[in-house]
Amino acid sequence: MSDTVDEQALAEDSLVVQHDYPIPDDLFIPPDALIVILEAFEGPLDLLLYLIRRKNLDILDIPVAEVTEQYMAYIDVLTSLRLDLAGDYLVMAATLAELKSRMLLPRRNEDSEEEEDPRAELVRRLLEYEVFQKAAEGIDELPRVDRDIFVVSVERSDEPIEIEPPKVELRELLVAFSEVLERDNLRSPHSIDVESLSVRERMTSLLSLLSVKDGYLSFLELINVSERREGAVVTLLALLELLRDGLVSVVQHGSYEPIFVARTNEIG
Amino acid sequence: MIELNEVRKAIEALLLVAEDPLSRGQLSNLLKESDGDDDNVAVAQLIDESLNLIREDCADRAYELVEVGSGFRMQVKPEFNKWIAKLWMQRPRRYSRALLETLALIAYRQPITRGEIEQVRGVAVSSYTLRTLVDRGWIRELGQKELPGRPMMYGTTRYFLDYFSLKSLDDLPPLRELQESAAETLDPVPQ
């Protein structure tokens, strides 16, 4: 059963069911209860174990016909409720049906005297699963930090401790970035713009320049002549980006008048 | 009512586990509930006596009972700071992945707001992370963006370039190249 459902809520339910086995013997099961029950089972093996235990059946000598009948009745109810049945339940239904028919066939004693019981594989799986069901309960009962164990944690005094901050290599930064992009791509597939970083950098420096100068700066003041043509283009592109983002505004009082640039917001 | 030594140990347990200091009032509530109709004055006295016992008891111990604004707490005596400093130095001297990713996003996508970083990373960015990066001198606040809530925008500093030996941000590998080569050529970061 897939556990896209809230695991915690599920946990509460499953624990209840596990201890109380609330499926009534008669056929009528309130639909609401059934959903809870369905969600409480951890899959076909869990359901089968439950059916076997409920009737006090011998797990090593499962009456296949009887168990199959109950299992199928359960599947029928679920299907009639149009609950999405996990494929695993249907596979188990097929397995049981096959077992049932094989049990009906007379055993051939020609080749081997002790032909393996057709149920052997199923029994092995049920026993193995049961072992781990118990193991899971065992782990759940272990003393656990913050539930049964409280670890002592004492503050250090407020006097500062001089510690040199960790060093970072550029490579680590690049790995971090490629990882975050990879994750982002997985979550929302979209192409990543290959932007010129110099434009991004210029955006940052324009913003801080404009905040420092607080007020208007003429466009020409923003252009650094020593950067030549390429520099001017970068500045222009950065300015356009900032305009698009609404981070700066451009004012011109008339044609051929100087162009002024300002931060749109006052920084407090 | 509980006996003094029992109260002392209960308070000890509470102070050693509590994340924040505990006031007399809080201690009294925590201890009283068990019995119900304890005498308030008696409980207060019991708590004070216990606190005194704990204080004396710490004389030959590495921690002490301290009263701060909001109550009492246990803290390690300052003379043991040198050991704590060593412990911290021994810890893997690395920044968290969250911090490096945040820094990388700021470098490549500046000016960028916290919300935009969170959008790409898919998880919340802690104030602590941003503060660490600012304290480290790698990023700076660029002003608020004209959006609801006026979020702060971040960018890298000149010191960031110096630290990573970059002449300009252009020296950072272009994104496409980075994505193509990242998986193959970059070894996992050594622990």
Next chain:
Amino acid sequence: MIELNEVRKAIEALLLVAEDPLSRGQLSNLLKESDGDDDNVAVAQLIDESLNLIREDCADRAYELVEVGSGFRMQVKPEFNKWIAKLWMQRPRRYSRALLETLALIAYRQPITRGEIEQVRGVAVSSYTLRTLVDRGWIRELGQKELPGRPMMYGTTRYFLDYFSLKSLDDLPPLRELQESAAETLDPVPQ
């Protein structure tokens, strides 16, 4: 070399402040560095003596020294949990059977692949379950198995041991016993 009482208090300070348990090796490194050429055996002995002193010292105290998977830690004695329960607002999380069964399989059968877990449980293991276990720090990826599809193998972490107060995986409730008791209640397989 430092004097025993000083070592005792230093260890006390370190254990009280450290977020994770500290191993003998870690303690030894922390204490040795100060002098440089201490005798390893002497340091180890000093640490053991100190740990014993601390242990004795806790007799009339609310906490105790405990050894878990990754080392030593101080924790509140269980009999004082009732006081902390009042303070501790967060209700302990309950884990789903899906999660616990998956964890049990990984703990007892590591290294184990998702496929192998699914085989035993007879049902798909959701990525959510595995991710939760990794996020909790209880399991980790151990590398891919040399099989078609190169499935990832999982195992438990040291933190798993710490969290469940186990010194080693040997401290897990024995599995074979379960199997035997299961078999006992059943008749032998009819041939």
